[in-house]
Amino acid sequence: MNEPVIYEAHRLRKSYGHKRALAGADFAVTTGKLVGLLGPNGSGKTTLLKISAGLLTPTEGVVYIDGQQPGVYTKGVTSYLPDRMALPTEIRVADAVSLYEDFYTDFDAAKARAMLKDLHIEAKDRIGAMSKGTQEKMQLCLTMRRAARLYLLDEPLGGVDPAARDYILRTILRNYNENAAVVLSTHLIGDIETALDEVIFLKDGAVFRQSGVDALREETGRSVDEYFREVYKC
Numbered sequence: 001m002n003e004p005v006i007y008e009a010h011r012l013r014k015s016y017g018h019k020r021a022l023a024g025a026d027f028a029v030t031t032g033k034l035v036g037l038l039g040p041n042g043s044g045k046t047t048l049l050k051i052s053a054g055l056l057t058p059t060e061g062v063v064y065i066d067g068q069q070p071g072v073y074t075k076g077v078t079s080y081l082p083d084r085m086a087l088p089t090e091i092r093v094a095d096a097v098s099l100y101e102d103f104y105t106d107f108d109a110a111k112a113r114a115m116l117k118d119l120h121i122e123a124k125d126r127i128g129a130m131s132k133g134t135q136e137k138m139q140l141c142l143t144m145r146r147a148a149r150l151y152l153l154d155e156p157l158g159g160v161d162p163a164a165r166d167y168i169l170r171t172i173l174r175n176y177n178e179n180a181a182v183v184l185s186t187h188l189i190g191d192i193e194t195a196l197d198e199v200i201f202l203k204d205g206a207v208f209r210q211s212g213v214d215a216l217r218e219e220t221g222r223s224v225d226e227y228f229r230e231v232y233k234c
Helices: 046-053 070-076 093-102 109-118 132-144 162-174 189-195 213-220 223-233
Strands: 006-015 019-030 035-036 060-065 078-081 149-156 181-185 196-202 206-212
Touching: 006 046, 006 181, 019 046, 019 060, 019 181, 019 196, 035 046, 035 093, 035 189, 035 223, 046 060, 046 078, 046 149, 046 181, 070 078, 078 132, 093 109, 093 132, 109 132, 132 162, 162 189, 162 196, 189 223, 196 213, 196 223, 206 213
Parallel strands: 019 206, 035 181, 035 196, 078 149, 149 181
Antiparallel strands: 006 019, 006 060, 196 206
């Protein structure tokens, strides 16, 4: 049985003046999938995720999340992790948990606190005093403790150590269900390849290829990481 499409883009374009960030991206993601959004710096990954989260407006084309264009409804079913700290750095971890609890009805504060404790992040810790890696771990904990239909994660592993990456991957895999999907952008393909169901390759602002991971390996005779290096070699 075909799974329903939860996230799709059609002829999506975005320009900043004369600079083109997206050049007609098309793709569809079904529920129950963990999808890697892959491409070098400047390929349009962050722009695509920001448009999908409702933070940017496309120049042309459209994004649908659960059949709706980005807006009030989609923000209620989408949990978005930006590529930088989005919370006020002067507040403490306990305040951040309270903010999420107040703002998102699907947020599980008790599980968020337990997850933060596992990572040795204390409720009294001030965000601005944390390392970049610890900030990223904290923000990911909050993002994944929502019962969303779609998780959009922009470089969730970029600033954390290898041991924390394993914990974060396990957390991502445990915290979405067959009715949800996860789309994460990353350049650390080797660390997540075994967890991915599908990959979307962006090149020059367009989708170069979308494929199941097993199908890609079988067709090319390469791992996703090896294929990535071949496609984007300088």
